Structures are given as C-alpha cells and as structure tokens.
Ligand SMILES: NC(=O)C1=CN([C@@H]2O[C@H](COP(=O)(O)OP(=O)(O)OC[C@H]3O[C@@H](n4cnc5c(N)ncnc54)[C@H](OP(=O)(O)O)[C@@H]3O)[C@@H](O)[C@H]2O)C=CC1
C-alpha cells in the first residue's frame with residue numbers, strides 16, 4: 001500500500017485553543033489519514049519563550065492532559081531562527097512538507113507567517129491581529145499565497161469554526177456579487193449582550209463569556225469591540241475592499257479606554273450596564289453588529305432588532321452572518337451557530353490544517 005507523505009505541523013501557541021488542538025489532532029490522526037489521506041505529525045509546538053520539538057512530545061502531552069514539561073528555551077524574537085532547530089531535525093521545507101499554524105494572539109508572528117508563505121510553507125491561522133491590524137499584511141499574505149499556490153487559510157479568524165470565510169470565498173469565486181454582509185461576529189459580545197437581553201446582570205454575563213473561553217487574553221479587547229472590529233475588517237478585506245481598521249465607522253461600546261480589566265470593573269461596568277439598559281426597547285433585542293458593503297462602507301455598533309426577527313432567536317454566544325448577494329436576491333445566505341470557544345475553534349483550525357496539507361488554497 002502507498003504510504004501518505006507526512007505533513008509536519010509547526011504550531012505557534014499552546015493556550016486555550018492551542019492545547020485542545022494538539023489533543024484533537026493526535027486523537028483523530030488515524031481517522032484523518034484514513035478519510036483524507038493526510039498523515040500528520042507534530043514537528044514542534046512553540047510558545048512565547050519555549051519550544052517542544054517532536055511528535056512524541058506532543059503525544060505525551062495529549063496523554064497527560066493540557067501540560068507537558070519538556071519545553072526548552074527557544075531563540076528570542078519571531079524570525080526564521082525559531083524554525084531552524086525544526087528544519088535541522090525534520091529537513092528543509094523544499095524536501096519536507098510543513099504546515100505552520102498560528103494560535104497565538106499577537107502581532108509578533110506576522111513577519112514569520114509571511115516568510116513561511118514566501119518559502120512555500122502553507123499557513124493556517126486563527127490569530128486575527130496580523131490580518132486586521134498590520135497595514136498591508138493581509139494583502140501580502142494573499143498575494144504570496146496566490147503567486148505560488150501556497151495555502152493560506154484563516155477560516156477561524158471569523159466566526160470560530162463556522163464556515164464563514166469559505167462561504168464568502170465560494171460565493172465570490174463562483175461569480176456571485178456580494179452586496180452586503182451583516183454580522184454579529186463576536187462570541188463574547190453575543191454571550192454578554194444575549195445574556196443581558198435575557199435579564200442576566202452584566203457582570204455575570206461577562207463572567208460567563210470568560211468562563212466559556214470566548215474572551216481574548218485581555219477581555220477588554222472583546223468588551224471594547226476591538227475583536228469584533230478585527231473580524232469585520234477581515235470580512236471586508238476578503239471581499240476585496242481596501243478597508244483598514246481606521247476606515248471602519250465604529251460606535252465605541254465603552255465610554256473610555258481602560259488600562260486593564262480590573263480598572264473597568266466597578267464604574268466602567270456600571271456605566272456599560274446603564275448604557276445597555278438605556279438601549280433596551282420593548283419587543284427588541286440589542287447586539288453589537290457589523291456590516292460591510294460593496295460600496296466600501298464598513299460599520300460597527302449597537303443595533304436593535306425586533307424580537308420576532310432572526311435576531312430574536314439567537315442563543316447567547318451564537319454568531320450570525322447574513323450575506324446579501326446578487327444571485328440570492330432578497331433572501332440572504334445565513335451562517336449562524338456557536339462557532340467560538342476553545343474546542344470548537346480548535347476543531348476548525350484542525351479542519352484548515354487538513355485542507356492546507358491537501359494544498360487547498
Ligand atoms: N477562544 C475563541 O473562541 C477563539 C479564539 N481565536 C483566536 O485564537 C487565538 C488563541 O487564543 P487563546 O488560545 O485564547 O490565547 P491564549 O492567550 O490562551 O494563548 C496564546 C498562546 O500564544 C503563545 N504566544 C504568545 N506570544 C507568542 C509568540 N511570540 N510566539 C509563540 N507563541 C506565543 C502563548 O505562549 P505562552 O504559553 O508561553 O504564554 C500562548 O501559548 C487568538 O488569536 C484568538 O483570537 C479565534 C477564534 C475563536
């Protein structure tokens with residue numbers, strides 16, 4: 001029987017999403033190979049200052065739960081030096097198949113991901129920051145991917161594991177024209193405002209979003225709408241719009257910048273609760289909603305919808321994306337569901353790794 005070539009996974013990040021990702025990949029390895037022909041091994045897991053090399057380590061990590069202690073100090077910075085020990089051990093990328101996976105929450109990985117794409121190494125990312133916040137990054141990544149047919153997959157940057165980017169790309173590549181996307185893209189804000197809409201106190205709704213793993217490492221990123229903003233920018237860029245983060249007409253959710261979450265608790269929390277209470281109207285639900293239109297208008301802010309509309313049927317933490325297109329006419333294509341959270345996001349990243357290993361762009 002012909003043996004499938006091995007795809008070596010280099011994973012940046014081993015946090016709330018990264019840890020379950022290793023587990024899912026290892027647990028489902030035989031099934032993945034049987035059903036897709038992709039034989040996957042871990043080459044390395046890289047953290048902020050340490051690295052664990054080799055599939056055997058990843059295997060033992062999966063056996064032992066979420067932590068393993070065989071991390072060694074890694075080269076500082078985020079340049080190709082970080083990957084050198086991996087290439088020394090498993091071979092150079094021209095002779096070895098790799099997929100580079102970013103499940104960190106930092107801009108630091110951006111240059112390395114671009115270098116990898118330039119070397120023909122497929123990139124999978126759930127990290128929105130380089131795509132949305134680093135000027136020109138998304139356009140460079142997409143060009144590098146298209147020029148050499150190197151997969152660049154970022155499904156989980158928007159809507160977690162929901163098929164949002166793939167739906168958008170499929171609509172566009174088959175010649176449909178996207179007129180407008182309206183979206184509730186933040187799982188945290190859906191959880192928080194959905195809970196609040198149903199009468200949960202704001203602090204309890206925020207605690208729920210954090211407990212369920214929706215929040216970013218700094219939860220103020222979600223509460224200030226920055227994470228939702230990143231997602232709307234990624235949708236707009238995927239539509240082919242030249243949108244930068246500063247171009248979005250954003251209604252801020254918080255009354256001021258807070259240095260950290262502790263500083264927000266207390267007065268900040270009370271002021272946000274008062275604002276959301278004031279926005280309440282009988283028979284309506286209020287969410288933090290983004291939209292991106294073909295004419296280049298991109299907006300984000302609090303919007304109220306009739307309880308009797310699809311918005312009134314959303315469960316707290318559900319995302320919804322409504323794509324209005326020329327072909328679909330009056331009835332938009334709708335993608336909705338709970339896509340965020342560590343396990344679901346990890347499953348979406350794993351699906352992207354398999355597609356990248358199959359060279360799906
Ligand atoms: N939670 C969710 O529902 C979803 C999350 N995402 C995205 O997934 C990503 C990961 O989120 P989450 O797991 O919660 O984040 P965590 O903060 O839990 O984990 C981040 C990981 O990145 C590592 N890291 C930080 N800087 C570097 C660096 N320079 N090089 C290598 N590793 C680094 C950290 O290392 P160390 O362990 O040393 O601290 C940590 O392991 C984020 O970008 C998030 O937006 C996307 C969709 C949904």
Ligand SMILES: N[C@@H](CC=O)C(=O)O
Pocket residue numbers: 157159160185186187188189214215216222227340341
């Ligand atoms: N913090 C994000 C996680 C997924 O991207 C969110 O709340 O949606």
